[in-house]
Amino acid sequence: MTLISTRRFLQIAGLAAATFVLAACGKKEEAPAPAPVASAPAPAPATVYVVGTDAAYAPFESQNEKGEIVGFDIEVVQAIATKAGIEVKFVNTPWEGIFNELGQGGRDMIVSAVTITEERKGTMDFSDPYFDAAQLIAVKETSKVAKFGDLKRLKVGVQTGTTGDEAVSKLLGKTNTNIKRFESTPLALKELEAGGVDAVVADNGVVTHYVANNPGGKFKTVSDKEFVPEQYGIAFKKGNSELLGKVNTGLAAIKADGTYDQIYTKYFGAPPAKMADAPASAASK
Numbered sequence: 001m002t003l004i005s006t007r008r009f010l011q012i013a014g015l016a017a018a019t020f021v022l023a024a025c026g027k028k029e030e031a032p033a034p035a036p037v038a039s040a041p042a043p044a045p046a047t048v049y050v051v052g053t054d055a056a057y058a059p060f061e062s063q064n065e066k067g068e069i070v071g072f073d074i075e076v077v078q079a080i081a082t083k084a085g086i087e088v089k090f091v092n093t094p095w096e097g098i099f100n101e102l103g104q105g106g107r108d109m110i111v112s113a114v115t116i117t118e119e120r121k122g123t124m125d126f127s128d129p130y131f132d133a134a135q136l137i138a139v140k141e142t143s144k145v146a147k148f149g150d151l152k153r154l155k156v157g158v159q160t161g162t163t164g165d166e167a168v169s170k171l172l173g174k175t176n177t178n179i180k181r182f183e184s185t186p187l188a189l190k191e192l193e194a195g196g197v198d199a200v201v202a203d204n205g206v207v208t209h210y211v212a213n214n215p216g217g218k219f220k221t222v223s224d225k226e227f228v229p230e231q232y233g234i235a236f237k238k239g240n241s242e243l244l245g246k247v248n249t250g251l252a253a254i255k256a257d258g259t260y261d262q263i264y265t266k267y268f269g270a271p272p273a274k275m276a277d278a279p280a281s282a283a284s285k
């Protein structure tokens with residue numbers, strides 16, 4: 001048996017490898033085209049409507065430890081979407097600029113404890129009302145404030161551009177430097193705790209929730225009949241009547257079958273008193 005040199009061995013091995021690669025390639029080329037899929041073409045992906053929400057407004061919308069957006073508004077819209085047969089996804093959107101996003105098409109709807117007001121109706125459309133609310137004053141337990149008018153000479157915290165801001169602007173004058181405007185309601189309430197403001201005016205549901213969950217803050221609440229009744233609606237870009245119609249149908253369905261009451265009870269401890277029949281009154285016109 002002839003002893004082949006290492007060099008010759010490598011030549012042979014190299015040739016064999018090259019042959020193998022070529023064979024493999026050839027085989028690949030000859031492979032039949034995959035058989036067409038027999039079943040029906042995949043359905044077009046469903047439209048996912050983008051819902052903007054300022055998720056710093058518990059119990060209506062907030063972020064849990066995992067960063068998920070949760071709350072009463074979220075569950076209501078999810079239940080509406082199920083009934084209406086539409087898909088939604090929630091996107092955290094700062095309150096300032098939230099309606100701009102809607103107008104420019106970055107969001108298809110806004111659910112954010114938004115009060116239906118005559119002024120806002122000029123630039124956006126609203127669903128039927130889904131929640132009754134009013135402004136509520138938060139002060140320190142030791143405060144002498146007993147009614148809204150008592151805030152006249154005090155430093156008052158509000159969330160910029162909310163109906164609370166509008167109410168306080170009316171009482172104190174829009175440019176009064178005693179009005180301290182914050183980008184979120186929790187920030188205003190933290191400032192109250194720190195003593196930087198004497199009172200905060202915001203939606204009753206949020207104030208009540210915050211006071212109950214922050215006993216260390218030693219707050220109390222003061223209500224006043226002077227605050228006009230408010231109603232929340234889901235906001236749409238003006239003229240988007242197709243989506244608005246679907247949402248109103250879904251809302252009626254969850255009110256009719258008890259789903260709405262269930263969600264309400266989960267968040268507020270008892271089913272709602274009958275919703276106000278009157279059309280949403282403007283918080284401030």
Ligand code: ARG
Nearest residue numbers: 054057112113114115162163
């Ligand atoms: N209801 C009030 C308004 O419409 C406050 C809403 C604020 N909502 C929020 N998620 N920050 O002006």
